[in-house]
Amino acid sequence: MSTANKTFVQLFTNPLPSLDEASQLVASDSAGAISTFSGTTRDHFQGKQVLKLEYEGYGPMAEKILQQIIMEARDKWEIQHVLVYHRLSEVPIGEASVIIAVSSAHRKEAMQAVEYLIDELKARCPIWKKEFYLDGSVWKGTCEGCTSDREHRHGHSVA
Amino acid sequence: MQENGTSKVTVLYFAAARDITGIASETFSVPHSLGDLTSILTTKYGEELRKILDHSLYAVNMDYVEKDLETNTVLKDRDEVAIIPPVSGG
Numbered sequence: 424m425s426t427a428n429k430t431f432v433q434l435f436t437n438p439l440p441s442l443d444e445a446s447q448l449v450a451s452d453s454a455g456a457i458s459t460f461s462g463t464t465r466d467h468f469q470g471k472q473v474l475k476l477e478y479e480g481y482g483p484m485a486e487k488i489l490q491q492i493i494m495e496a497r498d499k500w501e502i503q504h505v506l507v508y509h510r511l512s513e514v515p516i517g518e519a520s521v522i523i524a525v526s527s528a529h530r531k532e533a534m535q536a537v538e539y540l541i542d543e544l545k546a547r548c549p550i551w552k553k554e555f556y557l558d559g560s561v562w563k564g565t566c567e568g569c570t571s572d573r574e575h576r577h578g579h580s581v582a
Numbered sequence: 583m584q585e586n587g588t589s590k591v592t593v594l595y596f597a598a599a600r601d602i603t604g605i606a607s608e609t610f611s612v613p614h615s616l617g618d619l620t621s622i623l624t625t626k627y628g629e630e631l632r633k634i635l636d637h638s639l640y641a642v643n644m645d646y647v648e649k650d651l652e653t654n655t656v657l658k659d660r661d662e663v664a665i666i667p668p669v670s671g672g
Contacts, residue, residue, distance in 0.1 A: 564670050
């Protein structure tokens with residue numbers, strides 16, 4: 424069965440397909456569970472209003488890292504089909520910037536794999552988010568060495 | 583490496599790094615290692631880019647290079663070197 428497992432990885436400059444469409448792509452008659460995640464753009468950061476967001480990516484490497492992360496998830500859990508879509512360029516507030524869908528025979532594997540995929544994507548995938556405020560813009564960045572899992576600024580931000 | 587000991591590499595800039603360089607990529611002749619490239623880049627772009635590099639990883643041909651291996655990572659002709667500032671996808 425593992426030979427029939429499908430992987431969907433794609434970067435979009437247009438709006439992402441819906442979670443329904445993603446679920447259909449990973450659906451399988453032998454899968455009793457489909458777990459999905461959708462990350463949407465927020466309108467505030469530390470009390471500041473965010474007017475718009477832009478994502479930039481090192482496309483070929485981003486896709487390569489996503490494939491690697493998915494292979495790691497397949498090693499850890501018995502999952503079937505996997506979909507990871509990320510949006511680049513400008514994303515209006517409230518729209519999805521990333522969607523993930525995983526199918527598996529039983530629910531636990533799909534749910535754990537989804538969590539692993541989004542965590543590793545955020546830690547390793549070469550994609551950057553820029554937030555625009557009334558008084559400027561900032562490239563967001565997290566640091567692997569940080570113990571805090573909260574989003575925060577590093578010294579690389581620009582005014 | 584070429585006969586004269588330098589390698590021609592393409593350097594890609596993203597996000598905060600590209601804001602400083604003002605360009606997406608350029609080519610450099612690098613004597614030996616990633617450490618040499620760091621010297622070349624900070625000479626050209628100054629303290630502002632050095633701060634970014636301190637918090638960034640290099641990727642050579644789309645593979646991350648661990649920070650403590652930079653000085654030992656020898657570059658070859660036509661390598662693609664990307665500066666990867668802390669990522670923030672998702």
